Amino acid sequence: MPPPLPVRDAALLLLGHGSTLNADSSAPTFQHADELRRRGLFAEVHVAFWKEEPNFRQALRQTQRRHVYVVPNFISSGYFTEQVIPRELGLSGPVTHLGRQDIFYCQPVGLHPVMNEALLRRAQSVVATSAETISAPAQTACLFICGHGTSFNDNSTKIIYEQAALIRSLGLYADCQAVLMEQSPFVKDWRTLTDCPDVVVVPFFISDGLHSYEDIPVLLGLTHNIKEQGFVNPHRENGRRLWYATAIGTEPFLADTILSQVAEFQARFPVETQPAPSSDSATTIADELARFLELTPPPWMIGELALRWSEDRRYELLQHADLALPVADLNPVDSAHDLRQLALWDSDGNFRPLPAAPNLRRGWVHRARDLADLRLALDYLYPAALANWTLRQHGLLPVTPWRETAERQTGRFRIVRELGEEGVRELVATHCQPGCLKNRLWTPDALPPATRSGEIPLLCPEACNYLVGKAREKLKGPGEE
Numbered sequence: 001m002p003p004p005l006p007v008r009d010a011a012l013l014l015l016g017h018g019s020t021l022n023a024d025s026s027a028p029t030f031q032h033a034d035e036l037r038r039r040g041l042f043a044e045v046h047v048a049f050w051k052e053e054p055n056f057r058q059a060l061r062q063t064q065r066r067h068v069y070v071v072p073n074f075i076s077s078g079y080f081t082e083q084v085i086p087r088e089l090g091l092s093g094p095v096t097h098l099g100r101q102d103i104f105y106c107q108p109v110g111l112h113p114v115m116n117e118a119l120l121r122r123a124q125s126v127v128a129t130s131a132e133t134i135s136a137p138a139q140t141a142c143l144f145i146c147g148h149g150t151s152f153n154d155n156s157t158k159i160i161y162e163q164a165a166l167i168r169s170l171g172l173y174a175d176c177q178a179v180l181m182e183q184s185p186f187v188k189d190w191r192t193l194t195d196c197p198d199v200v201v202v203p204f205f206i207s208d209g210l211h212s213y214e215d216i217p218v219l220l221g222l223t224h225n226i227k228e229q230g231f232v233n234p235h236r237e238n239g240r241r242l243w244y245a246t247a248i249g250t251e252p253f254l255a256d257t258i259l260s261q262v263a264e265f266q267a268r269f270p271v272e273t274q275p276a277p278s279s280d281s282a283t284t285i286a287d288e289l290a291r292f293l294e295l296t297p298p299p300w301m302i303g304e305l306a307l308r309w310s311e312d313r314r315y316e317l318l319q320h321a322d323l324a325l326p327v328a329d330l331n332p333v334d335s336a337h338d339l340r341q342l343a344l345w346d347s348d349g350n351f352r353p354l355p356a357a358p359n360l361r362r363g364w365v366h367r368a369r370d371l372a373d374l375r376l377a378l379d380y381l382y383p384a385a386l387a388n389w390t391l392r393q394h395g396l397l398p399v400t401p402w403r404e405t406a407e408r409q410t411g412r413f414r415i416v417r418e419l420g421e422e423g424v425r426e427l428v429a430t431h432c433q434p435g436c437l438k439n440r441l442w443t444p445d446a447l448p449p450a451t452r453s454g455e456i457p458l459l460c461p462e463a464c465n466y467l468v469g470k471a472r473e474k475l476k477g478p479g480e481e
């Protein structure tokens, strides 16, 4: 595959699943975004998630670039890539003209042929890093490629069967089969699906999380949570050995696979690569931020953050409760990546599914070299907050009432359509008002922000997926994500 044509005037948007329960789910998407940002191939690199913020609805607000390449960091073509993403981003096909932007919707990462290599590497490394070996895998070992399986879309499993068939044809293993968590052939039936004495299971998932750490180990009969309880390969059972690997999404070469999907898109849909004259004529988020910092005196506030000049005239970001402390007493956090890690957990070590929850840890300081660094830091701490605020400044921020958000839900979340207005109010009173610092703009009972000088308000233009999940829980009882 040829390298991508110059895309330096374009934005890259990586989409992942994310999770409101654990931090591992979005990690590969952030990892590859950081790497691609470091390479400087695109003018901007952004991320968005189904379950985390910035969510898919806010995804395209993060850039005003005329050309935006969207690459789903998903394993297969299916429910998410064919239904959820087009619906949430407003895409109508591979090329969508949205206002003044052209959105180029590329194939998901998992469909690239190189994924076969990723699966084989993972299968080989899980055995190589264990205390035992498989001396003749072509005679004794069965490799299981384990996917999710869903009744929402048949395409979701197609790629798993294709990968298993391809590996089978290579003859590296005595057998290779696709197995699924929620559909036949079930991974829980591994004992009867093969006679091989050696079995290797590789989860065909982008990220580790609930499925790879808990669900599949339980279905295999290994342990309840390999992350918490630990697991030593191989597992022995009735004279057989089983190796269990982790998900493949953190393989570093997947950053190149993302670029390959962009290049493949360009080959299939040649697009004009000239920078569009209108691309920078609209007010950008960076312009708006620069103007705000110029016109208002420091310290500036955003959520629980305070921003001021450091002694060496860099932007200094800290928890506002620490403003009065000597800087020497605060721990320096050097990179935006480390800042994001810090914001994932509260001071008791609990995962923070809501970035705007009023429990951002204290005791740190981050210095951003320039406006671009500052924007990235703010995007990581309060995703899409600057984008929403910029749009609001120009009267362009769309606000979606609860009823409309509920009507848009499909699949397992369709049930939230049944929640009445009183139910929504209870939900807001339980989760939004005490648990989130955002100003809720959507009805019922919107709470627009009071304008305060020197503050960038955190805005909530529509119910987040966390709240939609809580609405489902309210109707159905607690369930898995």
Ligand code: SF4
Binding pocket: 354, 356, 431, 432, 435, 436, 437, 438, 439, 440, 460, 462, 463, 464, 465, 466, 467
């Ligand atoms: S819906 Fe509620 S919890 Fe979710 S971001 Fe908005 S205000 Fe916060």
